[in-house]
Amino acid sequence: MVEEVQKHSVHTLVFRSLKRTHDMFVADNGKPVPLDEESHKRKMAIKLRNEYGPVLHMPTSKENLKEKCPQNAADSYGHKQYPANQGQEVEYLVTGVALTADTKIQRMPSESAAQSLAVALPSQARVDANRTAPGGSEYRHPGASDRSQPTVVNSIVMETGNTKNSALMAKKAPTMPKPQWHPPWKLYRVISGHLGWVRCIAVEPGNQWFVTGSADRTIKIWDLASGKLKLSLTGHISTVRGVIVSTRSPYLFSCGEDKQVKCWDLEYNKVIRHYHGHLSAVYGLDLHPTIDVLVTCSRDSTARIWDVRTKASVHTLSGHTNAVATVRCQAAEPQIITGSHDTTIRLWDLVAGKTRVTLTNHKKSVRAVVLHPRHYTFASGSPDNIKQWKFPDGSFIQNLSGHNAIINTLTVNSDGVLVSGADNGTMHLWDWRTGYNFQRVHAAVQPGSLDSESGIFACAFDQSESRLLTAEADKTIKVYREDDTATEETHPVSWKPEIIKRKRF
Numbered sequence: 001m002v003e004e005v006q007k008h009s010v011h012t013l014v015f016r017s018l019k020r021t022h023d024m025f026v027a028d029n030g031k032p033v034p035l036d037e038e039s040h041k042r043k044m045a046i047k048l049r050n051e052y053g054p055v056l057h058m059p060t061s062k063e064n065l066k067e068k069c070p071q072n073a074a075d076s077y078g079h080k081q082y083p084a085n086q087g088q089e090v091e092y093l094v095t096g097v098a099l100t101a102d103t104k105i106q107r108m109p110s111e112s113a114a115q116s117l118a119v120a121l122p123s124q125a126r127v128d129a130n131r132t133a134p135g136g137s138e139y140r141h142p143g144a145s146d147r148s149q150p151t152v153v154n155s156i157v158m159e160t161g162n163t164k165n166s167a168l169m170a171k172k173a174p175t176m177p178k179p180q181w182h183p184p185w186k187l188y189r190v191i192s193g194h195l196g197w198v199r200c201i202a203v204e205p206g207n208q209w210f211v212t213g214s215a216d217r218t219i220k221i222w223d224l225a226s227g228k229l230k231l232s233l234t235g236h237i238s239t240v241r242g243v244i245v246s247t248r249s250p251y252l253f254s255c256g257e258d259k260q261v262k263c264w265d266l267e268y269n270k271v272i273r274h275y276h277g278h279l280s281a282v283y284g285l286d287l288h289p290t291i292d293v294l295v296t297c298s299r300d301s302t303a304r305i306w307d308v309r310t311k312a313s314v315h316t317l318s319g320h321t322n323a324v325a326t327v328r329c330q331a332a333e334p335q336i337i338t339g340s341h342d343t344t345i346r347l348w349d350l351v352a353g354k355t356r357v358t359l360t361n362h363k364k365s366v367r368a369v370v371l372h373p374r375h376y377t378f379a380s381g382s383p384d385n386i387k388q389w390k391f392p393d394g395s396f397i398q399n400l401s402g403h404n405a406i407i408n409t410l411t412v413n414s415d416g417v418l419v420s421g422a423d424n425g426t427m428h429l430w431d432w433r434t435g436y437n438f439q440r441v442h443a444a445v446q447p448g449s450l451d452s453e454s455g456i457f458a459c460a461f462d463q464s465e466s467r468l469l470t471a472e473a474d475k476t477i478k479v480y481r482e483d484d485t486a487t488e489e490t491h492p493v494s495w496k497p498e499i500i501k502r503k504r505f
Helices: 003-026 037-049 111-120 122-132
Strands: 157-160 163-166 183-192 199-202 209-214 220-225 229-234 242-243 251-256 261-265 270-274 284-286 293-298 303-307 313-317 325-328 336-340 344-350 352-361 368-371 376-382 388-390 394-402 407-412 418-423 426-431 436-442 456-461 467-472 476-482
Touching: 183 436, 199 467, 199 476, 209 242, 209 251, 220 242, 229 407, 251 284, 293 325, 303 336, 325 368, 336 368, 368 407, 418 456, 426 456
Parallel strands: 199 242, 199 456, 242 284, 284 325, 407 456
Antiparallel strands: 157 163, 183 476, 199 209, 209 220, 220 229, 242 251, 251 261, 261 270, 284 293, 293 303, 303 313, 325 336, 336 344, 344 352, 368 376, 376 388, 388 394, 407 418, 418 426, 426 436, 456 467, 467 476
């Protein structure tokens, strides 16, 4: 009798579904086209097999039905209703059918019938549950205060009297993978010489020297091995905000708050080209890795693409509504990425000079963008979060939460160590893959400086990735290297598997 009730409910659903399908076929005169009996039977058979197969032949128990089923219990559709053993309402997951209020099975006649229904479902239920599980879960590093650890159990439990039967084994909730172990970094050199905030830094391709730009309007070149000053270049009349050394020619490019973009010939240590066009301070610049193109970004809300040789402005990238704080280039598409104070990130088409994608996930200014040297991904830094994205369309990967400050700079090496430097002088080191924050550094300011002068404006790895250089507000350059004495035993990963939040289904 239970089997008949179930089949009757299912057939009622099928009949209504087919009636809606039937009503969709309407002739030109507005009247429905009648379906012949053969077509009707064929459509019903296909509908039954494809959508209602898992429940049409569910095993049920027919024992003692006459004693437990009152003949006068019926609902508004004429279907028999059966009281539960203890007056409890028990819900069941029936896979393959979207149960409505009319067809939902709420009560079962006996314990054995409940057991037989449960045993019939495990394999299919697991498949459907896995299929419906959300795939865009975010990994978030352990340690955040707003974290909860819900237990996700995919099971069917039926209570009849004092017995409980678990139809499916408890399924373990997915967890954040264990992060790769990275040795901690320690400060081993502080380089002084600038008379103002050190705003930018770059290492030359040969790894022999590096260059810095400062609020004292000078550009200084330092020996990387010894930290000694080799050369000072003067020419800017305001703070130097960006420097980069070309890998294709002996050129150094610089930009500053004086609206100027300069090209220095390092064989003569003189300016050989000026790139005129920006209407306000120029905050950053980058060179294309394969073609002779220079890209600059400015407080005038635009980024400009320049031909290095002819000094011509190839494109003016318009679209941002506030100052463009950072720009990065790559050989693959999209070839230009900008971050702005209007809280957006834009991916640009270099040929057309137009926006391909605008990313609006950040809530505050985006001052830093960095591209992973090996993966087709990038990260952006903002006071609300560090976010990771996937090229070419800017698909969101995950948040790196915990560095609650104005993030001025990001850099990453091929080993997957991401470094973020902030306005309050703190530097966080992250595992790129999992977003685990494995080290936090707050170096002391130079003697004679105020504690408030501890901001980190720029950071970069050298070409060997064995040294990390930071440009800071206390007028110094700090050099870090990995601690050779550290091991996984002395500096263990304080990581605990964190259960990913998922929607209940």
